[in-house]
Amino acid sequence: MALRMSTLFLRTLREDPADAEVPSHRLLVRAGYIRRVSPGIYTWLPLGLKVLRKVETIVREEMDAIGAQELLFPALLPKEPFEASGRWREYGDNIFRLKDRKDADYLLGPTHEEMFTLAVKDLYSSYKDLPLAIYQIQTKYRDESRPRAGVLRGREFIMKDSYSFDIDEAGLDKSYQLHRDAYIRIFDRLGFHYVIVQAMAGAMGGSKSEEFLATAENGEDTYVHCASCGYAANVEAVRVPVPDPLPYADVPAAHAEATPDTPTIDTLVAHLDEHFPRQDRPWAASDTLKNVIVMLVHPDGTREPLAIGVPGDRDIDEKRLGAQVEPAAVEAFQEKDFAANPALVKGYIGPGALGSDGSSGIRYLLDPRVVEGTRWVTGANEPGKHVLDLVAGRDFTADGTIEAADVRPGDLCPSCGHALEAARGIEMGHIFQLGTKYAEALDLKVLDQNGTLQTVIMGSYGVGVSRAVACIAEGNHDELGLVWPREVSPADVHLVATGKDQEVFDRSEEIVRALEAEGVTVLFDDRRGVSPGVKFKDSELIGVPTIVVVGRGLAEGTVEIKDRATGERSAVPVDDVVARVREALRPGFAG
Numbered sequence: 001m002a003l004r005m006s007t008l009f010l011r012t013l014r015e016d017p018a019d020a021e022v023p024s025h026r027l028l029v030r031a032g033y034i035r036r037v038s039p040g041i042y043t044w045l046p047l048g049l050k051v052l053r054k055v056e057t058i059v060r061e062e063m064d065a066i067g068a069q070e071l072l073f074p075a076l077l078p079k080e081p082f083e084a085s086g087r088w089r090e091y092g093d094n095i096f097r098l099k100d101r102k103d104a105d106y107l108l109g110p111t112h113e114e115m116f117t118l119a120v121k122d123l124y125s126s127y128k129d130l131p132l133a134i135y136q137i138q139t140k141y142r143d144e145s146r147p148r149a150g151v152l153r154g155r156e157f158i159m160k161d162s163y164s165f166d167i168d169e170a171g172l173d174k175s176y177q178l179h180r181d182a183y184i185r186i187f188d189r190l191g192f193h194y195v196i197v198q199a200m201a202g203a204m205g206g207s208k209s210e211e212f213l214a215t216a217e218n219g220e221d222t223y224v225h226c227a228s229c230g231y232a233a234n235v236e237a238v239r240v241p242v243p244d245p246l247p248y249a250d251v252p253a254a255h256a257e258a259t260p261d262t263p264t265i266d267t268l269v270a271h272l273d274e275h276f277p278r279q280d281r282p283w284a285a286s287d288t289l290k291n292v293i294v295m296l297v298h299p300d301g302t303r304e305p306l307a308i309g310v311p312g313d314r315d316i317d318e319k320r321l322g323a324q325v326e327p328a329a330v331e332a333f334q335e336k337d338f339a340a341n342p343a344l345v346k347g348y349i350g351p352g353a354l355g356s357d358g359s360s361g362i363r364y365l366l367d368p369r370v371v372e373g374t375r376w377v378t379g380a381n382e383p384g385k386h387v388l389d390l391v392a393g394r395d396f397t398a399d400g401t402i403e404a405a406d407v408r409p410g411d412l413c414p415s416c417g418h419a420l421e422a423a424r425g426i427e428m429g430h431i432f433q434l435g436t437k438y439a440e441a442l443d444l445k446v447l448d449q450n451g452t453l454q455t456v457i458m459g460s461y462g463v464g465v466s467r468a469v470a471c472i473a474e475g476n477h478d479e480l481g482l483v484w485p486r487e488v489s490p491a492d493v494h495l496v497a498t499g500k501d502q503e504v505f506d507r508s509e510e511i512v513r514a515l516e517a518e519g520v521t522v523l524f525d526d527r528r529g530v531s532p533g534v535k536f537k538d539s540e541l542i543g544v545p546t547i548v549v550v551g552r553g554l555a556e557g558t559v560e561i562k563d564r565a566t567g568e569r570s571a572v573p574v575d576d577v578v579a580r581v582r583e584a585l586r587p588g589f590a591g
């Protein structure tokens, strides 16, 4: 059945929606694919739903192909399994919670590890039942603090989540690899450029973990990659190479010096150059140790100050820090917090005030570069004073290390030592080896060959299905509108009938029927009284990859076939149009 523009539930917009920051959001709304209901909550209009269903189909086909079985859990879930796993608390404000009429607690599922684990526990009891991979394509709910860019980061969104169940690590490795390969096929078919990067396991726990990031300048994730050895990692997961300890026998004793009016690292460095010049080279920001205090808010609501020491040329990267302290949230350390911790001298905080043995008792973690023997200029815990020649391991220690400093292009590759490059992307899929976290929490065990109970080993694998629609749009558009890859286009062909001639409309109907007989899906602009200009603009905005224009040429027996992506046009005899369209479709056309 052709989608007829005369009756299609669609209004294209000439104006950008006011809240749209990124092209995909702008264009999906303007071209009539989605409509906002509330922040992060969207309606799929008929055209949008077609694309969404196509993405789902690709994901489903590839999951089925690796033997994963589809099922469907409810989105409305009781609290108890999430209490057992600890996530009722850990997820914090991100969960939509609700109560039933008897005042019992429920939630709208943000992801379903618990439910899958319990389902397998419910039905299976032997190693002979394994391996098992099950999945669903389902609506998830997360009360994201910053819903963004239309369906790219929604509060209601569609995810494919699958889970593997194995009796041992070797089985898990195999299941993981199967999923990894399936994901490669899925993202190849979806038509966007992506990279596979090492990732943090996040709130789900577990060990080995990789993300599929669609490369995008305005993506929220930053990753680094090494052109030399192929290492690639989300910056959250980068482990800074730890330098060897330095000898410090010759370093003079630490000495506090007056450094008035040096509230910033730059002013401090200038002051050092003027009053304490080095023989070998000028002072650098990286000679200073910057101590930053943040406030951790734990899932149970307790607040804990945390001090982080980083070389003065580095900043704390919020996402890296967030990933390290999860499930705690990070808040700024405020004036009132300083007031409550008089041992902290704002602007001049030094290691002496920090750590479990420091005067403030605040937990103190250091950047891994601050190794034994490194020599620092840092706060003296007195207004207007800094300490010089403070040696790590000799003059101060901390409670541990933390990967929270920003990662930069040019930093050394943790795997081969070459310079890293940085780029941005959108997380499209995430695969990881959960291990036994959920099986243990929910007591999922099966009998092994020897009749002994073994905890099942799990993997968890997600694809952002609704996000993929936005992501494909983000990677496939131009200034005129969307340009869908064939496999996900809402129709194979957009047939535009122009002018007022009855003949044009009659012939168009015939072509539509002929195309449909070949299994080609058609979006048919059969609107009367709409100018050709408006129709062309709409066809460009909507973005079906092949556009057929029936109009003036008909008098000479030709129609125009236009390639939306390249803009190439050719006049073809009316009788050849079906064959020519078939040719254009061939690469991705199964019918």
Ligand code: ATP
Residues within 6 Å of the ligand: 111, 142, 144, 151, 152, 153, 154, 155, 156, 157, 158, 159, 202, 427, 428, 429, 430, 462, 463, 464, 465, 466, 467
């Ligand atoms: P992000 O870091 O982007 O918040 P996440 O790591 O929390 O994502 P997962 O829990 O790994 O996400 O979920 C699996 C997939 O679901 C993600 O790879 C992503 O494609 C998709 N996804 C996650 N959150 C959203 C959202 N708010 N809107 C749309 N898709 C999402």
Ligand code: MG
Residues within 6 Å of the ligand: 202, 427, 430
């Ligand atoms: Mg993730």
